[in-house]
Amino acid sequence: MDDEDDLRAWLVLLRTPGLGPAQLRERLAARAGDIRAVLEELRCAPGAGTAARAWLARPDAARLEADHAWLALPGHRLLRCTEADFPPLLEHIAQPPAALFVAGEAGLLLHPQVAVVGARGATAGGLAQARRFAAALGQAGFLVTSGMADGIDGAAHLAALEAGAATVAVVGTGPDRVYPRKHAALARRIGARGALVSEFPPGTPARADHFPRRNRLIAGLSLGTLVIEAGLKSGSLITARLAGEQGREVFALPGSVHNPLARGCHRLIRDGARLVEEPDEIVEALAPAARALGLELAARLDGAGARGGPAAQAPQDPEHRRLHEALGHDPATLDELVARTGLAPAALASMLLVLELEGRVEGLPGNRYQRLA
Template identity: 45%
Template sequence: MQDTDPIPAASRNRQIADWLRLEQAAGVGCRTARLLLNQFGSPQAIFNAGNAALAAHVSPAQARALCAPPPRETAALIEATLAWLAQPNHHVLTLHDAAYPPLLANIDDPPLLLYLKGRIELLRQPALGIIGSRNASEQGKTSARSFAHALANAGLTIVSGLALGIDAAAHEGALAGPGSTIAVVGTGLDRIYPARNEALARRIAVEGCIVSEYALGTPPIASNFPRRNRVISALSAGVLVVEAAAQSGSLITANLAAEQGREVFALPGSIHSSLSKGCHKLIRDGAQLVETADEILAALHMSPLVAAPAVAQSECLPEDTPLLAALGHGPVEFDALLARIGSTAAALNSELLMFELDGQIERLPGGQFQRIFR
């Protein structure tokens, strides 16, 4: 059961069952449930209030749903949830629990319930969200890992969404040292999505924490992911956007962060890269342009607690060759690169392949190449 909760298991289970029944009541959304909780104090008091008292605050259909016994589907969900909760390091927090993260509780629409797997204490530690494109470049993923590693070493828990690309890289970077990470997901915690991140999710469940507001069994529904973004930003003191296209969902999270009074940071990129356009828009709209982790720590009034170790450089190939210098900082087409270094096409292809295999160059769509700075 929940180590942080002194309430006897049987009483705790009854509480969780009442909260689930309230959350699952037909026609009663989270906003209405919160209004009723403010009026009556607890789910049990709501159910005991009677039809007439409830009808003063909700529609007749909603009042009937709240007064009726839970339907078979809800009863089955309650039973499954209590069985899940009995497993080690599985937790369910209600909006009224003392362990519920205060930053999340203070937004306009906090979840009624939080399902957690892993280290629950991370919810109360200083945190930074790192988000970005699912279709990230290798440079973007390298930057996300580097920033997450340095910031986690400095005492920040890294929060992200377990998606492919930047999210996964941020989680990996945070776990590479003494720091840790929180993954906020858009499914029930009995599911792992995307499946390609299964190994990462299992590691986070042990070394970090996975969080969801969605009941067990909830599949990956598209509309759930924008809603989970508000939890990512709410748990964080600020949000860093590493790469984002002009219409990226990361911009939704950044806007939510700004509305919640959080700091918004963005990494600049090449003007020729579509994955930089979202970050550049955020910067134009007032996000802080950052180039180092120390700039984020300064903006959050934090000092590094542990210096991040230097990233090991390649021992195979030098990093000051004419080819790498000619690549500069942005994507370059093959013909333009050929003209810059005055080589033959065959020689250039061979050299590009060597540096690509060494992880110093990324091959982009459209016949372009980009240097990866580490």
């Protein structure tokens, strides 16, 4: 009952007019993460706006029922900032979200990601480069993250999937909407083999002001952002700027001086972005950050940091020994490893990431893993 009451409180507050993620997080911190206490506090708050007071006094039952119905579907989840497997990279951005609606495997959001973004009206050459980089990054163990827009975004998602890798799409609509509609089949594939992520509740339509908010999440989830073809007023430059402000790497692919869609990339390079020509350059540049992320997750999720940081990854550690034995010599999926070890998916994901970076585990297509040593 408590879980259901908590979930209802979350859904009511996420739909409260005028209540942004910063204010909700601030109130949660003041109430030690008690979402129902926050709800009761706001219902009595004299400073709440008229629309907020009206909603809190009588929430729309049909909307809340629709939210519950969406979350009840297999693979759907409301990932809250109070949960241990909330992506830690999002805690370091301006205006971090309070919660995310996720369709697919929420644990993938803990994996090292590279944002691949660019023009909607990309050239054939730009689309080819998006496919080349996305496939190579996926095969190297990075998740390709983008916004499922037309052009570069869609090409990157599709190439990652066809390379046997998972991919993450952050959308500017509710998680049940597809924009553009032509990507309905792609959205289904991403939900089945990766994760669709939205800050907006089910039923939320596309709006122009939603996409900058989406872009901050794309940049925030990723260790680095690669821009492939962008005009001087492209939304991809917003994503790149946000990535830079968040202290993440920004990569740009140069192009012909005669291509208007290369001008945004050239400006990024002049402003300090890394010029890249090959996917391996990104993999090499982000490997230290990926390893640091794995160690941070290990410390956060399974107490490894308290046992001594990197040294805790040795086979003598009981949880890592269980994982080592569960892997065997045949490939196993994350779900199979959860069943064999009894460990939480988030904790397993962090351990597998560290072992993969140490060369002791190999990540295979289909979110499978195989022991190397």
